[in-house]
Amino acid sequence: MDSKLLTQLYERYAKELYLYIYSFCHSHSMAEDIRQETFLKAILSLSNQHTNMKAWLYMVARNLSINAIKKEKRVCHIKEIEALEDMELNGASLLHTILTKERNQLLYHALDYLPTTKKEILILQYFGQLSQKEIATILHITPENVRVLSYRAKKELKLYLEENGYDIS
The missing domain is CATH 1.10.10.10 (Winged helix-like DNA-binding domain superfamily/Winged helix DNA-binding domain)
Known part of the structure; x- marks a missing residue:
């Protein structure tokens, strides 16, 4: 993936992806980690020809969030952001x-x-x-x-x- 494209994706979607991920885990550090992992996955596997990158990022973030919560085997508590x-x-x-x-x-x-x-x-x-x-x-x-x-x-x-x-x- 082109680094310029990745930078544009990050600038455009980082904040809203964070809020979406945070809605799952209620943990600032976990949401940050999952957001970074989402963009890492974008670097490794998203082709430039993908038609809907935003939807793909949300799908990856959702799957990573669900997996992280299952892995933790605990319910996170609400924290202020x-x-x-x-x-x-x-x-x-x-x-x-x-x-x-x-x-x-x-x-x-x-x-x-x-x-x-x-x-x-x-x-x-x-x-x-x-x-x-x-x-x-x-x-x-x-x-x-x-x-x-x-x-x-x-x-x-x-x-x-x-x-x-x-x-x-």
Whole structure:
């Protein structure tokens, strides 16, 4: 693989892949390791002619995440992702930063209450910005199933937030 192409892939997808992987393991160090391993696999095996590199990277990241969690044989606990949020500060006001952090933590916590497949679909849709067809390929389900599960996941997420007293208007 061309090093220029790999650099472009990394710059474009590193952050969102980290968030996706982190949603599996809730561990900063494990997510970093898996993200690096994902790009290493890209160096070793992805051809320049591959038609959808983003979907391929997500599929590799998903498989590596699942394997790493199985290998650890433990459930990781939720940790704050301060390092990532520190990168995003870029001069934002302190109040805005605090409110954004709180909202993101609330949403991330709520996502954890969804079943794994529904959680993955929402993360891939909104954080990974993948199409239903791409998500279907990654999860080995039909695009119609992705659409239905996405709809149900959003309803469950809204219900969870409302039941816990959060204003989502």
